[in-house]
Amino acid sequence: MQYYLNHFLSGWQSLAQQITHPNWGNFFWLLVAVSAVVLLLEVILPWRKKQRLARPQLGQDIFYMFFNMFFFPLMGYATLSHFCATQLQTWGFVEDLRGLVPLQLLPAWLQLVLLFVARDFIQWNVHVLLHRVPFFWKLHEVHHSSETMSFPVHLRYHWAENILYAIPEYFLLLVLGRSVNDLFVIYAASLFIGHLNHANLRLPWGFLKYIFNTSELHLWHHAKQIPRRYGVNYALSLSIWDYLFRTVYAPPQPPAAIGLADEPRFPKSFLRQLIWPFGSDSRSR
Ligand SMILES: [Zn+2]
C-alpha cells in the first residue's frame, strides 16, 4: 500500500514540476508546443476551408488529450504498470529476453531509427487488432467516433488502449535492452506525426507519403463508409506497413463523411464512453 501511495504521490508531484518548469524535455510542454504548432498550421493552411475551429466535440477531444497523456496514468495506471513490470522481471524467461538484440553495438542515431521503426510496426499490428477483434473494436470506437477531423482527435481514445499498446512496447524495450526513458525523442516524433495526420491540413509530402502517414490516408481510415470490412490505412507514423501489407487505400478524393457508420447508438458523454465497451448495448459489427 505504501508502495502505491508513494508512487502515486510522486507521479502527481512530477506533473506539477513539469507544468511549473516549462522546457523542451518534459511531456506536458512538449504536448502544448506540438499542439500549438499544428493549430497554427491549421489556421494558416486549412485543408477543408469550411471546417470551423470551434467544432462539436472539440472540448471533449482536448479533455481526452490531457486525460490519456497525464491524468489516466496518474490515477493509478502508472503505478500498476510499474509494479507489473517489476514483478515480470522476477520471472526467469522474461529476464532471459533482456538485451537479446544487442542494439548498443550500433551508432546512436541508427539505434534510434531502428527503435522508432520497430515500435511503429508493433503499434501498426496492435491497431489492426483493434479493428479485427470485436471487443477491441468496441474500445477503438471512441477514437473513430469523431465526426470532424482535427489534431486533438489524435489522442481521443479509450483508456484501455494505453494498456494494449504498452504490453508489446514493454517486451520490445526488454528485448532491445532499452528503457522507457530512451523513448522521449521517439514519443515526440510520433506525437508530431500523429497530430499532423489528424489535422485539417494537406502537406506536400511528395514521395515521403510512401514512408510517413499523411492526413489524406488517415482521413480514409476514419471514413464513415469504410472501403473494406475491417478498414484501411492502419498506419500510425509510418505508412510503409500499409503499402507492404496491401492495406492502403488512397483514392484522389476525400471520403464523403467520417465517424462511425452507426453513430446514433454511440454515447456522447465522456463517462458513458469509458464504460461503453463493457455494456450490453454495444455490439460488434
Ligand atoms: Zn483505427
Ligand SMILES: [Zn+2]
Ligand atoms: Zn485516427
